[in-house]
Amino acid sequence: MAIHRGSVLFGHVVGSVLQAVISVVLVGAVGVAMGFRSTDATALEWLAALGLLTFFALAFTWIAVGMGMGSPNAEAASNNAMPLILLPLISSAFVPLHSMPGWFQPIAQYQPFTPAIETLRGLLLGTEIGNNWWIALTWCLGLSILGHRWSKTQFDRDPK
Numbered sequence: 001m002a003i004h005r006g007s008v009l010f011g012h013v014v015g016s017v018l019q020a021v022i023s024v025v026l027v028g029a030v031g032v033a034m035g036f037r038s039t040d041a042t043a044l045e046w047l048a049a050l051g052l053l054t055f056f057a058l059a060f061t062w063i064a065v066g067m068g069m070g071s072p073n074a075e076a077a078s079n080n081a082m083p084l085i086l087l088p089l090i091s092s093a094f095v096p097l098h099s100m101p102g103w104f105q106p107i108a109q110y111q112p113f114t115p116a117i118e119t120l121r122g123l124l125l126g127t128e129i130g131n132n133w134w135i136a137l138t139w140c141l142g143l144s145i146l147g148h149r150w151s152k153t154q155f156d157r158d159p160k
Contacts, residue, residue, distance in 0.1 A: 009155050013061050020057035024050070038124045045123040052123075052133075055140040056116055060084060062147025069154035088113050112139035 038046070064084065068077035090104075091113035097105055108114055115135035122129030 006152070006155070009065070009151060013058070013065060016061045016064075017054065017057045020061070021050075021054050024053050024057075040126050041124045049120050049123045052116060052119060052136060052140075055137070055144075056112075059112075059140040059143035059147065062144050062151060064147075066147045066150035066154065069151050087111055088117075091117055093117050112136070112143065115139065 041049075064081040067080040071077035071080050091108055091111060093113065097109055097114070100108055115132040116139070118127070118132040119129055119136045121127045122132065
């Protein structure tokens with residue numbers, strides 16, 4: 001059966017994003033079951049948080065696909081995106097920016113996870129969001145475009 005060549009790439013991305021969304025919903029349900037309560041978050045804020053997480057998953061899925069497409073074999077493809085796991089650890093996820101060493105604050109502040117985390121905190125916990133929401137969306141859009149173009153270029157170069 002003939003299919004559009006790009007549907008393989010898009011199908012993989014859509015499947016990965018759906019898997020990430022299901023994982024986020026399950027983790028959120030476990031958090032609520034264990035006692036997490038959002039103080040004043042409305043249903044719209046919960047949906048906005050889910051939307052941001054979905055957009056974030058899309059962006060990093062495209063980046064991971066690009067990294068995998070540039071790999072020489074399947075083993076390397078599965079390991080090339082591993083450094084992305086470190087990004088949340090060097091963000092404001094665990095330690096507030098102002099309590100980090102001065103030399104480390106710019107590293108943590110100017111990467112994609114910090115504005116996304118601060119936006120999620122603002123949506124669900126009522127903290128100040130400031131301009132973090134549009135910085136997070138800009139990161140997501142930029143990484144999505146970059147990852148898509150990178151992946152598509154490599155996919156189109158493949159003679160198969």
